[in-house]
Amino acid sequence: MADHHYDVVVIGAGPSGEGAAMNATKHGKRVAIVEDKPTVGGNCTHWGTIPSKALRHSVKQIVTFNTNQMFRDIGEPRWFSFPRVLQNAQKVIGKQVKLRTQFYARNRVDLVNGRASFLDANRLEIRGNKSHEIFHFKQAIIATGSRPYLPPDVDFRHHRIYNSDSILNLSHTPRTLIIYGAGVIGSEYASIFSGLGVKVDLINPGSRLLTFLDDEISDALSYHLRNNGVLVRHNEEYESVDGDDHGVVLSLKSGKKIRADAFLWCNGRSGNTERLGLENIGLTPNSRGQLAVDDHYRTEVEHIYAAGDVIGWPSLASAAYDQGRSASSDIVKDDYFRRVTDVPTGIYTLPEISSVGKTERELTEAKVPYEVGQAFFKDLARAQITGDPVGMLKLLFHRETRQLLGIHCFGDQAAEIVHIGQAIMNQEGEANSLNYFINTTFNYPTMAEAYRVAALNGLNRIF
Template identity: 45%
Template sequence: MKHVNMVVIGSGPAGQKAAIQAAKLGKSVILIEKNNIIGGACIHTGTIPSKALRESVLQLTGIHQSTLNNHNPVNKSDITLDDLIFRCHQVIRTEIDVIREHMQRNGVEMIWGEAHFKDQHTIDVVRPSACETIEADHIVIASGTTPARPSTITFDNERVLDSDSFLRLPALPKSIIIVGGGVIGTEYACMMAALGIRVVLVEARPMLLEFADSEIIEALQYRMRAMGVTLRLNERVDDIRVLPDGLVQATMQSGKHIRADSLLYCIGRQGATAKMDLDKVGLTPDSRGRLKVNEHYQTEIPHIYAVGDVIGFPALASTSMEQGRLASCHAYGEPTCSIPELFPVGIYSIPEISMVGKTEAALTDEGIPYEAGVAQYREIARGQLLGDEGGMLKLLIHEQTRQILGVHAIGTGATELIHIGQAVMALKGTVDYFINNVFNYPTLAECYKVAALNGSNKLRLLQSSPTSLETPKLKIVGA
């Protein structure tokens, strides 16, 4: 039996960073991956393929140029799935090489096979022809998730698809129904619409991406409709079936029927924990296979940690990486300073959106007085140069302290732009930083100054207004 300081289960972003951090602290580390290739869902079916696909869509359709030049020079019907996937494969191969190099450089040992808990410190790694037992002082579960596949739906991976099987389609459909208006469903709906595919997006809630700022999402929904996406909000799917003519039919609870060439089911993901024998160590996942952890990412068993998508929201590659690093630091007493409440969120819709900090709805619920400062891309020279007149950046500012409470953006470069606000918020900065700072011209970063001036002017008007609701009495001269 082999003994090491730490075993990490799963080689996605969370597992990679947990393993490397422990190795950098001088610990012996084994990383277990059930597939025969490193990277997890992030590299092979999730973040990297979908973002590479999006970049290919933007480049091949010339969607930004069409906005700038008021015409589209590309015949979208000529774009094939092979055109889109080619770039994905290039990026995936490069990312795999980079990750493998990082593991080798830091002395992390890789073992291929399924991890099964034998007891609280021992894991059997099962392969088709062998089984290896490893004992560890600390264990990090970073097994990720898989697309949820309800038993009531028959997935044939040709007409009825999940986000994994969609990437293996032989050809693009002419029309598609997307069930689920979360991050994955919204991103794919935008990509397909940009390619000229008829898209119907069904979402049970009254708005897409309800965790985000409502004004930003309203703007996104407007842009999606302008691209040709039909949004069926407040609608639930009761039945999905393939008709004799090959079309897929989705029947709503309201009685509506929607038909298309394909259907992409994107409601939820399931924690990849079912085959780990967690019952042998006293861990019980929830109904969606996710594990509960404390603020240090420890499960109920202190030396067993869980990080990444397997613990649920926000389930982003960026946050997963940080969770893995923090878990290893905590396991070995390494001091850290992280601000989880300022983890940024980036959604690669078309246009992309991003946020950090509180939303207007959250501030209202918490009774925190605030004012919003807004900058429109059409006011910014760089926005005009990019041909993006629909972008927007919004600062949420505390009425009394002038501290920045939240930053929300939609438009070209939103996921990059958000980090300026994140840094200022982490340093407890106020709106005055943006007012007094100088930004390169022309850049999108100027949005911060415009939004800060807009918000500051509103605060000045608010503070100069009479606090009493009574009508001021007129003083009559000579009375």
């Protein structure tokens, strides 16, 4: 058993671990990163963000092919199986793993495969397949991520019952699918499967979809999911999930029974904190396996930090990377530490959704005198050219100062479009103003031009 000494040890090689390790090593720290999976990238690369977005892109292309009149001259609509569509995602995953493995080699970060657990506040035990080592550290960053929450009364070993990780092993295309949980992941998979021609029942324990979104955007998502053949059932909770050789029966507390070829659970995630030996350093996760941190990403043990999904909200790859980088910024005392807030949401449903800043409901409750500027994609030349007329950009701004308060967008490329407004919203003083969009010439035709259209629309509402 070998002993190794490091300045910083990072546990978990997902986005937050990578952000932490890269920043620490570039400031001259001796860094090791421990990963218990065979390859780096974390949930983001292997089971979550990357595969689901690659899947969604392929499905979007299929939908375009099957609905665009230009392609009807080629032949009849085509049917694509889920496993075939998944092949493209596997290629992307491979590229991501290769790229991220090179980062660690190039920056001289020791990449160690094994499971880490704390022996005490300055030592970690690392158990690999054939190795057993002790790492001494000055600081540690817990970046172990999360996994789907799996209720014990649902048999996920059944070949027709899946969660948001195991769905990527689906080897056939079901004709009918029940998705339980209508959060971001559930809504995205509802879009993906309905785009493949699967009849989807989306079961929502809440009263409306994605309540953190602007009400108008949430309503639009509901409409377009239904328009694409998804049956959304609100205010429903499961009583039992029973699989047999031919399908799955979902019994709801309301007395309803729903049958489908397969069942997908997308309701909640748990932090990966078990078997970390946290009891040996006096840390106790909450009921969802998450660790509490202060404003500098420090746990209750001052020199041990945590970042990414393991600390909870917002549980996004984008935020995780920045949180990990900021945690190590606190360690190396550079100029780039920041508390990661105002994170834009990017939801890759069909249509895509993205927003940053305040919603109309929040501004109304706070009695902020705001006004609305809108641009509908069906009126934009670029959207007419690409054949993607669904969607809108909505700007919320202060009536008196014209300061931007919120940006809400749905439709093709929404997650890209939102960053233009985000950049202006983060400016100081008068630079953050609706006037920027009115006084700036945009390329034409573009989707970005929606900002000019929305700003002029909003200006017309001020008297």
